[in-house]
Amino acid sequence: MEKQRYKELGDFLKTRRAKISPSELGISEGLRRRRTPGLRREEVAHIAGIGLTWYTWLEQGRTIQVSAEVLESLSRVLMLNKQERIHLYTLARQALPTDIPSYQKSVSQILQHVLDNLLLSPSFIMDTRWNIIAWNKAASAVFADFRKIDESKRNMIKMMFTYDDYKKLFIDWESHAQGMLARFRSTIGHYIEDPWLTKIIEDLKRESDEFNLWWTRHDVQGNSEAYKKLKHPIVGELFFEFVSFDVSDNSNLKLIVNTPSLGSDTDIKVKSLLEHVM
CATH class of the missing domain: 1.10.260.40 (lambda repressor-like DNA-binding domains)
Incomplete structure (x- = not known):
């Protein structure tokens, strides 16, 4: 048997x-x-x-x-x-880790349609492990061409601490990275037994001195509204208002929207970038 x-x-x-x-x-x-x-x-x-x-x-x-x-x-x-x-x-006669969500590699056509219609707002959807599983053209134009990033590395925390081109976008990288890490830590408490989490944390400790240092602080932070200040290599300074939303029919997914700040010329610059990459 x-x-x-x-x-x-x-x-x-x-x-x-x-x-x-x-x-x-x-x-x-x-x-x-x-x-x-x-x-x-x-x-x-x-x-x-x-x-x-x-x-x-x-x-x-x-x-x-x-x-x-x-x-x-x-x-x-x-x-x-x-x-x-x-x-x-x-x-395999192994107990399934409690309450750990399954992996998801794509979103529905409706969700993708929502993303695509946020024309000048770089937006993406990530799962509970902070893997980026869907995005719009503005996100690719501003942050990175996600299609060219290996799926195993298309993770927001991993990119923030190990992807040099992404890190260079942030005018005050240390502040943004520490805030993101604190929000990440707040969301993973429910899945702390997840073997995937254990592995990515150990990998990041080896790959990033900053992650290794800040992880020991155990800082936590809620998903509050925030601002992003970027310096894009093509169009210069960009200012966004950042907010995240739970996807109503799937609590394991979050929609991240970066809206050009009022009073800035960020929307004009994003439009220029989209024309540049199309």
Whole structure:
């Protein structure tokens, strides 16, 4: 019976792997045609941060122990929905972390339409882990071309502390970064057992001296209204009023809107940037 359980686990991983297009994870498919659809085993193992041999054994149905951290990493790479994630944990005989939301890689057409119609307000939608999963053209023009950022790095906290081009936008980066970190800490208290959180925090401690220092302060801050002062390399100073909204039909998502400040010429500059990139 135990052998059948692990065979089922291996088959489940293989079918999920076959459903993911390499381009969805920012992997170039190259000129050579792939013999099989979806991701290769070595690609899954590499992105999930586990050994290829060990992952191969897992797909082969060998009776090996699987940690919650590995399951969470595989859930992310294979883009499992809530029910698939529950099934994966059940097969591996691991308790699903309490109240941790499932991964979401896109938004509805209606939400995207809302974003697209905030023409001069750089806006995006992020999940509870602060991953950016949707954005409008103004956000790409002002902050970064999110399409060119690997999905695993398209995270607001990670960008603020490790993406140099993004950091350089902020006139007072330290103040903005500390405020963002305090808001981030306030929102993750409900999911502190999330293996993904453990990993990104440890990664950021290694990658950013500032994060490592400020994280130990345990500062917290609510999602209050705020201002952003940027210095864009093309159009110069930009001033925004920043506010976030809960998405009514999905409490795991937040809509972040940056509105050009009254009395500034920011709206004119954003329009210029949009004409520049189109």
